[in-house]
Amino acid sequence: MQDAVLAMLAKEPSHGYNLRVRLRQSLGPLGESMNPGQIYVTLARLEKAGLVVCERADGLPERPDRKVYALTPAGQQRVAAWLAEVGWPKPDLAEFHLKLVAAAAARLADPVELVAAQRRELLRRLREAQRAALAEPAGSGAGLLLEGVVLRLQADLRWLEACERAWSKGDDRAEGG
Amino acid sequence: MNVSSAVVRVRGLVKDHGQGQSRVRAVDAVDLEVPQGQMLAVMGPSGCGKSTLLHLLGGLERPTDGEAWLAGRRIDTLSERALARLRRRSVGFVFQAFHLVEELSAAENVELPVLLAGRSRREAGCRASLLLERVGLADRARHLPSQLSGGQRQRIAIARALANDPLVVLADEPTGNLDTAATLDVLRIFEALRSAGQTLVIVTHDERVAATADRLISMRDGMFVDDTRLAGSHTRGLGGLIGLEG
Numbered sequence A: 001m002q003d004a005v006l007a008m009l010a011k012e013p014s015h016g017y018n019l020r021v022r023l024r025q026s027l028g029p030l031g032e033s034m035n036p037g038q039i040y041v042t043l044a045r046l047e048k049a050g051l052v053v054c055e056r057a058d059g060l061p062e063r064p065d066r067k068v069y070a071l072t073p074a075g076q077q078r079v080a081a082w083l084a085e086v087g088w089p090k091p092d093l094a095e096f097h098l099k100l101v102a103a104a105a106a107r108l109a110d111p112v113e114l115v116a117a118q119r120r121e122l123l124r125r126l127r128e129a130q131r132a133a134l135a136e137p138a139g140s141g142a143g144l145l146l147e148g149v150v151l152r153l154q155a156d157l158r159w160l161e162a163c164e165r166a167w168s169k170g171d172d173r174a175e176g177g
Numbered sequence B: 001m002n003v004s005s006a007v008v009r010v011r012g013l014v015k016d017h018g019q020g021q022s023r024v025r026a027v028d029a030v031d032l033e034v035p036q037g038q039m040l041a042v043m044g045p046s047g048c049g050k051s052t053l054l055h056l057l058g059g060l061e062r063p064t065d066g067e068a069w070l071a072g073r074r075i076d077t078l079s080e081r082a083l084a085r086l087r088r089r090s091v092g093f094v095f096q097a098f099h100l101v102e103e104l105s106a107a108e109n110v111e112l113p114v115l116l117a118g119r120s121r122r123e124a125g126c127r128a129s130l131l132l133e134r135v136g137l138a139d140r141a142r143h144l145p146s147q148l149s150g151g152q153r154q155r156i157a158i159a160r161a162l163a164n165d166p167l168v169v170l171a172d173e174p175t176g177n178l179d180t181a182a183t184l185d186v187l188r189i190f191e192a193l194r195s196a197g198q199t200l201v202i203v204t205h206d207e208r209v210a211a212t213a214d215r216l217i218s219m220r221d222g223m224f225v226d227d228t229r230l231a232g233s234h235t236r237g238l239g240g241l242i243g244l245e246g
Helices: A002-009 A016-031 A038-048 A073-084 A093-105 A111-135 A141-167 B050-057 B080-090 B106-116 B121-134 B150-161 B180-195 B207-212
Strands: A052-056 A067-071 B006-017 B024-035 B039-043 B065-070 B091-095 B168-172 B199-203 B215-220 B223-229
Touching (some): A002 A093, A016 A093, A038 A067, A093 A141, B039 B180, B050 B065, B050 B199, B080 B091, B091 B150, B106 B121, B106 B150, B121 B150, B150 B180, B180 B199
Parallel strands (some): B039 B199, B091 B168, B168 B199
Antiparallel strands (some): A052 A067, B006 B024, B006 B065, B215 B223
């Protein structure tokens, strides 16, 4: 969540409220269950960590959604690192989806490239799991667990294929909203 | 790369299907080198040209433009007869639908290409029993294809592809008609072939098959859009895959 919020600020400084709307737009129905205050909690944490700075818009009442948030240089570095990362410890589809949306919006990176990098990483993992599965004797318990790992990676790879198709159409339609 | 080490090599390969208005470019200026012993997988959506590419590599079709070599020998300029001879002796094909001769037994299907290459009945028989053994079907030698499961038929087809000890095995969706268990049997055979230094090019839809390869090329609209080396790149180990680490 923190990384996704930071990446949204890469496009331009923004009100908390505006970030919330964009997040809801990108996540569609999946974002409906999001606690409305969550974005402000996240922004406060990011500010404390020195990754964003907050400026109050002049002449407006002191309310959290009147604050304009912007990335600090450290925040920018963190966004760049997040975009380059190909981690997939627990497949977090929403986070990866938001990464693509943010990368495209801020023209920070080519979403198709991000998908390709992720796909390569997952294929390497699939290769490892597949080889281990092939080495297991038929009916072994570890073989069954590896089968589960293989099937999950396969499903993820198919989803990445769909991402690749959608984003390679060269517009922001995949962003939704 | 040393040219002589590339079993398969193509330069600027182009293949058009159809004529005039309905002309479609199936393969669009592709360059490729597959070194001896490499297992290469080619993936891409239907109609991206991957099967056509495989046919061009094996001399089943001729390119519209560009050049193709097999083990250093130019093949796109060969006569029909020389090309047929080369295919029989130096290329092993495996297809999705097996393409076995239904009237012949498993062993006879494997013997056939050996006989067609001009070797003796005895040699063909020896070769067939050796190869059926290798694909785990020695006990099915006298069965007709119709008496075998899909997975068993594909293993016979692989044995047949290996009959003349080909320079390269070209497989087009080899697991496309198989269930998971049969797919794993085929992958185990490919893995054994790879360990033995057999050069393989496999066109597939199945990520599982692709992940077994050393190298993966992704195709789209007749072109290569990605070329990834999968071999020798270790990630965080299997523990990481099931969340035991981190």
